[in-house]
Amino acid sequence: MAGLGVGLIGTGYMGKCHALAWNSVASVFGDVDRPRLVALAEVDADLAARKAGELGFETATGNWRDVIDNPAVDVVSVTTPNAFHADMAIAALQAGKHVWCEKPMAPRLADAERMRTAARQAGKVAAMGYNYIQNPMIRHIKALIASGAIGAVNHVRVEMDEDFMADPSALFYWKSEAASGYGALDDFAVHPLSLLFVLFGHVEAVIADMVKPYAQRPLASGGQRSVENHDVASVLLRLEGGISTVLMANRSAWGRKGRIALQIFGSAGSILFDQERMNEFEIYQTGDISGGQGFRKVLAAPEHAPYHRFIPAPGHGLGFNDLKIIECRELIAAIDGQPSHLIGFEDGLRIERAIHAMARSFEEQRWVRVEN
Numbered sequence: 001m002a003g004l005g006v007g008l009i010g011t012g013y014m015g016k017c018h019a020l021a022w023n024s025v026a027s028v029f030g031d032v033d034r035p036r037l038v039a040l041a042e043v044d045a046d047l048a049a050r051k052a053g054e055l056g057f058e059t060a061t062g063n064w065r066d067v068i069d070n071p072a073v074d075v076v077s078v079t080t081p082n083a084f085h086a087d088m089a090i091a092a093l094q095a096g097k098h099v100w101c102e103k104p105m106a107p108r109l110a111d112a113e114r115m116r117t118a119a120r121q122a123g124k125v126a127a128m129g130y131n132y133i134q135n136p137m138i139r140h141i142k143a144l145i146a147s148g149a150i151g152a153v154n155h156v157r158v159e160m161d162e163d164f165m166a167d168p169s170a171l172f173y174w175k176s177e178a179a180s181g182y183g184a185l186d187d188f189a190v191h192p193l194s195l196l197f198v199l200f201g202h203v204e205a206v207i208a209d210m211v212k213p214y215a216q217r218p219l220a221s222g223g224q225r226s227v228e229n230h231d232v233a234s235v236l237l238r239l240e241g242g243i244s245t246v247l248m249a250n251r252s253a254w255g256r257k258g259r260i261a262l263q264i265f266g267s268a269g270s271i272l273f274d275q276e277r278m279n280e281f282e283i284y285q286t287g288d289i290s291g292g293q294g295f296r297k298v299l300a301a302p303e304h305a306p307y308h309r310f311i312p313a314p315g316h317g318l319g320f321n322d323l324k325i326i327e328c329r330e331l332i333a334a335i336d337g338q339p340s341h342l343i344g345f346e347d348g349l350r351i352e353r354a355i356h357a358m359a360r361s362f363e364e365q366r367w368v369r370v371e372n
Contacts, residue, residue: 003033004332007073007097009041009064009088011051014102014129015079019055020321021328022077028309029329039067064088068095075100075335079129082187083179086111093122098335100328102129103190105345105352107181112352119345125334126345127327130194132260133343134326136304136318137281141264141271142199149285151268153200156245158192158263161256165213165231172217172225175251183229184210186355189249192260193351194343196247199264201240202350207367208235208358213252235358258320270295279317 006022008015019037026034037057042048045062052060059070064080067073068091075098078088086106089099099119105112105128119126132138145153165175174180181187185208193203210230219225231252237245250256260275269285272295279300286293300307301314306326310318327342334340343351354370361368 004035004098004335005038005070005072005074006035007039007041007067007070007076007092008037008055008057008079009067009076010079010081011040011042011047011055012079015051015077016055017321017324018077018079018100018129018328019057021324023056024325025328025332028325029306030309032329032332035332036072038072039070041067065091068092068097073097075125075331078102081174082107082181083174086115089115089126090118093118093124093126096122096124098125098331100127100129100331103194103348104181104186104355105348107179107186109352109356112349116345116349125331127331127334127342128194128344128348129324129327130191130343130348131320131323131327132191132275133194133198134323134330134341135275135278136300136307137273137278137298138195138198139341140298140304141273141281144271144283145199145264145266149269150264150266150271150283151286153243153264153266155265156196156200156239156243156263157247157261158196158245159248159250159259159261160188160192161248161250161253161259161261162188163252163254163256165251166254168214168217170217171220172227176217176225176227176229178228181229182210182233182355182359184231184233184249184251185358186352188251189233189235189247189358190351190355192247192249192262193354195260195262196237196239196245197343197347197351198341200243202372203237203239203354203357203370204242204372205238205367205369206235206354206358206361208233208361210234210359210362233358235361237354278320279315 040057041064048060076092078101211232216224264271273281282295302308
């Protein structure tokens with residue numbers, strides 16, 4: 001297929017990550033045409049022009065609708081704050097563009113449902129930015145589980161911890177606004193939920209608790225503002241097939257930088273994985289020789305596709321941005337009508353429904369079934 005015309009809305013942390021992926025995907029994989037970086041939008045024209053120069057885009061604008069209206073744009077990356085995802089993604093789909101949208105879909109469930117409906121009606125690829133599922137280690141863990149390497153899975157624990165909200169003196173910003181969502185749940189816990197979804201299927205029922213470690217945060221102008229969402233969440237879940245699961249998410253966990261710790265327990269063994277050590281996992285199998293049983297470390301290697309596209313030798317390691325390049329290649333495959341390993345808006349909505357069921361469970365202090 002001809003190189004896709006790319007539009008990017010937002011150039012913060014994840015916007016740059018998307019841009020790096022679009023710039024690198026042809027070089028890394030060697031089996032796709034190089035995308036054309038057509039148009040970039042930011043909050044004002046000056047910033048957009050500067051970022052377009054840095055990231056390699058042909059044109060820049062201070063109006064995101066210009067990107068969507070550009071006839072040379074085939075696919076739009078939406079990497080803006082959560083509250084803007086729905087309007088931008090829906091407008092892009094209605095204009096006949098494919099969409100690559102960062103998580104979560106939207107703070108309001110009704111908006112996420114509108115996004116799913118727009119994708120259905122447009123018939124275009126609409127993918128979510130769940131790049132942790134692209135890790136070759138996660139793909140291999142999925143294959144091991146499917147092969148029965150640890151028997152029937154009966155319990156799963158997953159924790160996601162970072163410390164970017166840990167400092168009580170840090171200034172109030174948009175991630176603490178109710179308009180951005182529930183906090184640790186939808187801004188954060190959607191990532192471990194994406195792993196649970198690809199490994200085990202959908203969530204059937206939940207009961208949740210949420211905490212505000214700091215009820216107020218200081219303003220740059222002086223004074224304090226009340227924190228409007230929760231930085232810590234603890235959830236009991238029943239996954240598809242009745243698998244018992246515990247999920248804990250904390251945005252204020254001092255010392256944790258990118259932890260997604262996954263423990264999978266089966267009838268014939270266990271698997272341990274931590275995103276902070278994303279190029280390895282550990283496996284315990286009861287079938288190992290007597291006296292020699294124990295957790296074995298498995299390092300990422302060329303045998304764990306598509307690791308080999310980056311590095312020809314084991315143990316050297318991929319990084320966060322590499323996962324985005326893999327995700328970009330999967331997106332191109334989907335647009336080309338090929339099988340792909342993505343979470344689209346249909347399954348993305350399932351994750352959103354699980355999140356909103358957790359929030360409802362907290363409000364009503366009871367187990368809540370998740371619509372699927």
